[in-house]
Amino acid sequence: MTARSGSPGGAPTNSIGFPTGSADSLTGSAGSPGDDDRPPPVRPAYAPQTWREIGYLLLNLPYVLMGFVYAVCTTALGVALSVTVVGVPLLVLGLAGARGLGRAERARARALLGVRIDEPSPLNGRKGGHRPQGPLNRLWTGLKDPVAWRTVLFSFMRLPWGAVTFAVTLVGLLVFWPVLPYVARALANADRAMVRGLLSPSDELERRIAELESDRGVVVDTAAADLRRIERDLHDGAQARLVALAMGLGLAKEKLLEDPEAAAGMVDEAHGEVKLALQELRDLARGIHPAVLTDRGLDAALSAVASRCTVPVVVSVDLPERPAEAIEGIAYFTVSELLQNVSKHSAARAASVDVWRTDDRLLIQVRDDGRGGARPAGGTGMAGLAERLGAVDGLFVCDSPPGGPTVVTAELPWRRRPGA
Missing domain, CATH: 1.20.5 (Single alpha-helices involved in coiled-coils or other helix-helix interfaces)
Structure with a gap:
């Protein structure tokens, strides 16, 4: 008896009777060029993340009720009593508590929605160990706290939304549960957008506050x-x-x-x-503050500093006018410190100082042909210079490869001298 080599439909079969190529037709050939083009696997409808989103939506109602009641009571009471001496402090305390509500909402969003949001900077200069401001300044800072006011706005806006999401999610669990994962995902995405929009710190503002x-x-x-x-x-x-x-x-x-x-x-x-x-x-x-700087400006003052350096220094100052006294003083002491380093540490034969203005920046460049290897953390005072320049929005860059040359560039904001 002769075994047939084809399938009932005429397609060739393998040794166990299945049509050859059937596995490929279902799963694709292993190692074929189209493997990388296949779409990623779809998340299961009731994956763990879906349950976390459903839990977040069900918790919306109690959270927003608590936030709404707190926001209404504290703001209304503070505004109503603002004509008395206790009104403003009470409102400031309420806003400080609103910060706590925002912190709790951000933690809930991180845990259940996977939204990573940085915490805003604290008020009253507590960051970095600085002493807080005076009582009146603390009140004023707390009263205009943008983080707290955004949290209050968040609490007001979320009341109807929290009721809707709670009701839709609860009914979905009982009635239309097959499509609930997709509905929950859409609602959770709207929640993510609201949390990011109202509870996230302003990156640029917060960065600037931290720097200041x-x-x-x-x-x-x-x-x-x-x-x-x-x-x-x-x-x-x-x-x-x-x-x-x-x-x-x-x-x-x-x-x-x-x-x-x-x-x-x-x-x-x-x-x-x-x-x-x-x-x-x-x-x-x-x-x-040298008298020559006050009387004759940077050109004469830096020339005087250069004359005391143990290395011959060429000074070039190209400024259309004199900058503000504070900027002029910082530029003078920066060059003075750098030339002291040249004298003590560089073993150079020559050095140069160039000062000029570009747009709204004052630039200083000190160069020497010494042995190089200078580092801001090397105990030559450059770390302190970098901190002083940074305190006035300046920059400090040191390029000093071993063997030299050393080029230090400092940049300061240009500020006009009053009356100029």
């Missing part, structure tokens, strides 16, 4: 360090010399009649001490 808080701490710390340095220099330098000078003049006064020659020698010694004390005071004043 950090910059304020840098400015405060820098100012305190400068005051301590000035106090130490006065105490250990000019003050000590003046005390010795007073004692020497007192002794000379006592010996003036008894031993005029000895008194004259003591007066000469005191005269030398006066000169040293004056020089130390000039150096101290130059470290605070």
Whole structure:
């Protein structure tokens, strides 16, 4: 008996009687070029994420009821009592509580909807360990808190939506459960959009707030360090010399009649001490704000700094006008610190300083042909310079490969001098 090699319909069969190519027709050939073009698998209708979305929608009603009642009571009571001394503080406390409601809603959205939202920055400068503001400033900051007011708006808007989503989801579980996953997904997507729109911090604003808080701490710390340095220099330098000078003049006064020659020698010694004390005071004043910078501007002041450098320095200042005093001072001390580094650490033979303006930025570039390898964290003071520049929206970039050259570029905002 001869075995037939075809299927009933004429198609060839394999050894067990199935038509050859039937598996390929159902699943596709293994390794065929079309494998990568096949659509991704569809999520099962009642997958775990679907149940989380359904749970979120069912929790909408109790959450929005709590938020709505809280928002109505606190805002209405605060506004009604605003004519009294307790109204505004009460409203501020209510807004602070609204922040807590927003935090709870963001946590619920993260857990059930998978929406990742950053927490907004705290109020009153608490971030970074800074001391809070005064009572009136704290009240005003809390009263205009955009995060809290957006949460209040969220609570008002969500009341009808929460009732609708709760009712639709509950009825869907009992009546039209085959299509409920698709309905729940659509409703949950609308919830995601509302949470992102009203409970997310403004990225640019929040980033700016964080930067300003950090910059304020840098400015405060820098100012305190400068005051301590000035106090130490006065105490250990000019003050000590003046005390010795007073004692020497007192002794000379006592010996003036008894031993005029000895008194004259003591007066000469005191005269030398006066000169040293004056020089130390000039150096101290130059470290605070040099007179040449005030009188003649950056070009003359930087030339004076360059003349004290142990390396020959070429200075080029191309500015159409003088910037604001604060910016001018920061530029001066930046170049002064960098040239000190050139003198102490670079082993360079030549250096240059270029200062110019581009649009609304003041640019400084200090270059030397030394051995390179400079790093902001290398103990040369550049980390402090970077912090000071950052505190006024400036930039600090150091390019110093081993073997040199070293090029440091600093950028400051251009601010016009008042009256210019």
